[in-house]
Amino acid sequence: MVWIEGGTFIMGDDDERPEERAAHEVTVEGFWIDRHEVTNAQLARFVDATGYVTLAERRLDPKDHPGVPPKLLVPGAVVFTPPDGLLNLVDFRQWWRYVPGADWRHPTGPGSSIEGKQNHPAVNLAYEDAQAYARWLGRELPTEAQWEFAARGGLDGATYNWGDEYYDPVAGWRANTWQGLFPLKDDVEDGYSGAAPVGCFAPNGYGLLDMAGNVWEYARDWYVPEHPPEPANDPQGPGLAVAARYAGTATPSVVIKGGSYLCAPNFCARYRPAARQPQELGLGASHIGFRTVAQ
Ligand SMILES: [Ca+2]
């Protein structure tokens, strides 16, 4: 882990997507954070030691899913599948599939495995799985403020973790993202199609790896579709009640940060520290992992 000295920074970005507004000052205390995304090898140690079964491996209880036919109550995760053609860039069902049997040991479903991928980020995990791992180590998931502060690596106000230019021909690619036309064709100019082993790209100013791209990472916070104006300087983020009010449901989504190998300039471009996206509870995906923090 890496010690991050606390400090005050500008969280959010007024010039990018609406959900990143309003940019506001936040102060975080010092904390430890994992240098890299939690890997398959690390998750395996947790599972071996505790017998923990991830959500994507558990049988689904019909009581929790009233009205869903039993044959659809099969555990799995959401897996990216490049489409042959594309009608629009709105309907994500063209490139996301719920795959029964997809879990952290089977990243793209039955028949796939993590053999030779011990240093890849663990994926297809639900928020509660990530939290269970963190708590086993006496840690937590980072708050969104902690995560964003750490991602910026001391470059307060920069668009990217490394500066203001997405691509510098001299420095080369700084993160595992998607080059070419998403979701049809990944030109793989950065050398990696899909997730890469952790730490294939240069660290940020705090020595942290893959704080942009590779896989998204869970933050601890509930998601609201903007940074709430009050309290402006609360590093804990909005509480459940506030997020539930925004979401109109008792179980709002949580925040994910950092973007992934699927983020492309023509689509989400969320490989920026201010970028954020909601992820529903109880569902893992092939482009989402996590890292932990300790006080
Ligand atoms: Ca890539």
Ligand SMILES: [Ca+2]
């Ligand atoms: Ca990442």
